[in-house]
Amino acid sequence: MPKFSLNTELLAVLDDMPDENAGMLFKAIKQYLETSELPSEFWLQIAIKPFVTCIQSESQRRSEISARRSEVGRKGGLAKAGKTEPKPEKIKPKKKEKYQPSKDGAAFAEWFLKTYKPESANINSETLLKWASVYDDLITKDKKTKEDVVNAVKWAKTDEFWKTNFLSPLKLRTKNKEGIYYIDVFIQKAVEHLNSKKRSKSELAGTAPLPGQLRHPITGEWYFPDKKKA
Numbered sequence: 001m002p003k004f005s006l007n008t009e010l011l012a013v014l015d016d017m018p019d020e021n022a023g024m025l026f027k028a029i030k031q032y033l034e035t036s037e038l039p040s041e042f043w044l045q046i047a048i049k050p051f052v053t054c055i056q057s058e059s060q061r062r063s064e065i066s067a068r069r070s071e072v073g074r075k076g077g078l079a080k081a082g083k084t085e086p087k088p089e090k091i092k093p094k095k096k097e098k099y100q101p102s103k104d105g106a107a108f109a110e111w112f113l114k115t116y117k118p119e120s121a122n123i124n125s126e127t128l129l130k131w132a133s134v135y136d137d138l139i140t141k142d143k144k145t146k147e148d149v150v151n152a153v154k155w156a157k158t159d160e161f162w163k164t165n166f167l168s169p170l171k172l173r174t175k176n177k178e179g180i181y182y183i184d185v186f187i188q189k190a191v192e193h194l195n196s197k198k199r200s201k202s203e204l205a206g207t208a209p210l211p212g213q214l215r216h217p218i219t220g221e222w223y224f225p226d227k228k229k230a
Helices: 008-014 019-035 042-080 103-116 125-140 146-156 169-173 182-197 201-205
Strands: none
Touching: 008 019, 008 042, 019 042, 103 125, 103 146, 103 169, 125 146, 125 169, 146 169, 146 182, 169 182
């Protein structure tokens, strides 16, 4: 049978209660302690309610004390045995893999450097890596074709305004004031230019090769390979 401390203030209800009814109330309290069942009589249900609240609160308090004591005892036992609680294993965040440019991405960066590098620009290997990354993102994420990218760049570098303001491929994946990516702006302009000149896309990419020329994997243009120094 659960124990509980009886608040004397609760007993004030007995002052105006006949002895017979008081006896019935105490029997109802005993029944509740043993079975957790409430009496069937309505007046007893009302009378016993404060006692039930007190019993439930006391039971909750004793359960919490018992749980705390149990936890203290468990930790004390571990300390005596020279053991410690296992620390939760920390999940190490995965290291971000270093970007490796595709073959075409690297070729695009080299082509842009050799063809359009401004004399004042300070280009290093990190810059070329970013240019290659932009090209790879245009192909894989933005679903552009090689021809789209090359024609967009070529148009921009022949336009009176953009040839001096388009200095890096990074521009292609930024947006203008209207929220349109510059790659899409340049592609549209390139198409309009081709249509106005009635030239085919293959003409923009290059013509027939001369003896000794190689075809560039990105632009499709024919070029003479650099001779290696002896």
